[in-house]
Amino acid sequence: xxxxxxxxxxxxxxxxxxxxxxxxxxxxxxxxxxxxxxxxxxxxxxxxxxxxxxxxxxxxxxxxxxxxxxxxxxxxxxxxxxxxxxxxxxxxxxxxxxxxxxxxxxxxxxxxxxxxxxxxxxxxxxxxxxxxxxxxxxxxxxxxxxxxxxxxxxxxxxxxxxxxxxxxxxxxxxxxxxxxxxxxxxxxxxxxxxxxxxxxxxxxxxxxxxxxxxxxxxxxxxxxxxxxxxxxxxxxxxxxxxxxxxxxxxxxxxxxxxxxxxxxxxxxxxxxxxxxxxxxxxxxxxxxxxxxxxxxxxxxxxxxxxxxxxxxxxxxxxxxxxxxxxxxxxxxxxxxxxxxxxxxxxxxxxxxxxxxxxxxxxxxxxxxxxxxxxxxxxxxxxxxxxxxxxxxxxxxxxxxxxxxxxxxxxxxxxxxxxxxxxxxxxxxxxxxxxxxxxxx
Numbered sequence: 400x401x402x403x404x405x406x407x408x409x410x411x412x413x414x415x416x417x418x419x420x421x422x423x424x425x426x427x428x429x430x431x432x433x434x435x436x437x438x439x440x441x442x443x444x445x446x447x448x449x450x451x452x453x454x455x456x457x458x459x460x461x462x463x464x465x466x467x468x469x470x471x472x473x474x475x476x477x478x479x480x481x482x483x484x485x486x487x488x489x490x491x492x493x494x495x496x497x498x499x500x501x502x503x504x505x506x507x508x509x510x511x512x513x514x515x516x517x518x519x520x521x522x523x524x525x526x527x528x529x530x531x532x533x534x535x536x537x538x539x540x541x542x543x544x545x546x547x548x549x550x551x552x553x554x555x556x557x558x559x560x561x562x563x564x565x566x567x568x569x570x571x572x573x574x575x576x577x578x579x580x581x582x583x584x585x586x587x588x589x590x591x592x593x594x595x596x597x598x599x600x601x602x603x604x605x606x607x608x609x610x611x612x613x614x615x616x617x618x619x620x621x622x623x624x625x626x627x628x629x630x631x632x633x634x635x636x637x638x639x640x641x642x643x644x645x646x647x648x649x650x651x652x653x654x655x656x657x658x659x660x661x662x663x664x665x666x667x668x669x670x671x672x673x674x675x676x677x678x679x680x681x682x683x684x685x686x687x688x689x690x691x692x693x694x695x696x697x698x699x700x701x702x703x704x705x706x707x708x709x710x711x712x713x714x715x716x717x718x719x720x721x722x723x724x725x726x727x728x729x730x731x732x733x734x735x736x737x738x739x740x741x742x743x744x745x746x747x748x749x750x751x752x753x754x755x756x757x758x759x760x761x762x763x764x765x766x767x768x769x770x771x772x773x774x775x776x777x778x779x780x781x782x783x784x785x786x787x788x789x790x791x792x793x794x795x796x797x798x799x800x801x802x803x804x805x806x807x808x809x810x811x812x813x814x815x816x817x818x819x820x821x822x823x824x825x826x827x828x829x830x831x832x833x834x835x836x837x838x839x
Contacts, residue, residue: 456782466519480826550624550625715759
C-alpha cells in the first residue's frame, strides 16, 4: 500500500506542477482516499495532493500533559498558539522508559519492561486527537539513544547488563555510557523487548477517536529512535542489522505511514558521511534526518556571541549542504529534525533576550527557501516550551519532580533551548517562513 500511495502522490505532484503524467493505476480511486497521509514523491513530501514543507517544533513532552485536566488545558492553549503561527508538524516522544533517575523523563510510559502507564497512553491519544483537529501531523519516535528517556540503556539494564553508567553522575563519563549503550544492538532479549514495544505502540487504537494508529494520517512518520548512533566501524554491522529488522517491522505494521531513523547525520556515524549513507541504504527508510547543535558542537561561544553566531550559521549551512547532496542523489527528502540555540548569554529566564537565537534561526530557515526544490523538506526546532515556568532551582536550572515540562528534557537546564509562548519575535519569524513556503 505504501508504494501505491507513493504512486498516487507522484501523479498528484505532477498535476500540481502542471506536468502531463502518463501514469495509470487500476486502483487509483481507492488509493485516493488515503491522500491525507504524508507521502514521498520525486524526493519531496506530498500532503493532500500538494507539496509539503514546514518549520515545526519538537514537542517531546506533549503526551505527558494529557494526563490531567490542567495539563490538557495547557496543551490545548499551546497547540492553538502553534497553529496561529503556521506550525503543522510536531516531533514527539511516544514515551519514556524506566524513569528511575533524576535525569530521566518521569513518569515513564514503559515503567517496567512490557508494563505501561495507561494514563500516559491516553495522554498520547488525546494529543493526537487535538492535533488532528488543527490539521497537524506528528513524527513519533519510539525509543532513545540517550538516558534522558531511558531508551537503549534502560533495555540493557532490564536484561541483566548491570546498572546504567549515567554520564550525569561522577565521573561524568560519556564514552563509558556510549560503550554501554552500543551493546543493545547485539542483545537479543533487548531487541526482542523493543520489537514487542513497537508492536504495542503502533498497534494501538486511539481511545479518544477510536481510530487505529496505523489508519490515522495525523501520524506522518514513525522514527525508530532519537539519535541512534553507530559507535564505530566494528559496531556498524550489528546496528544496521537491527535497524533493518526494525524498519521491516514498522513497514509491515504501518504501510500508510512514513519511516525515518531519527539519526543526526554524520555526527551519529563517528563523523563519517559514507557510514551514514550505508545506514540509510534500506529503501523502506522514506526520508533522511539530520540534527545540528551549535552549543554542543562548540560552534557557539557565549563570550563572543556575534562572531560565533555567524560561525554557527556557516557551519550549519555546510552540514545541511553535505547531507542535502546525499538526499538529492537518493531522491529522498531530508529533515533537520533537531536544532536549538541558547538565549543570549545562555540565560534561562523566559524574558531573556533571543537576538542571536533569532539570527541563527533565520539563517537556517533561509536554507529551506534557497534551493530550487523541496528536497530539504522541513525543520523541527528544539523545542517548544510553551507556558512552562522556570525551574524551582534556578541555581542549576535542572528539572525536578513537580516542575513544568519544557522544551528542555530533564537533564538540561530548563529554558536553555526552549521557545516559550512569550517569545513573540521568534514565533513571528516562524510564521513568516511558514507563509513564504506556502507561496512557493
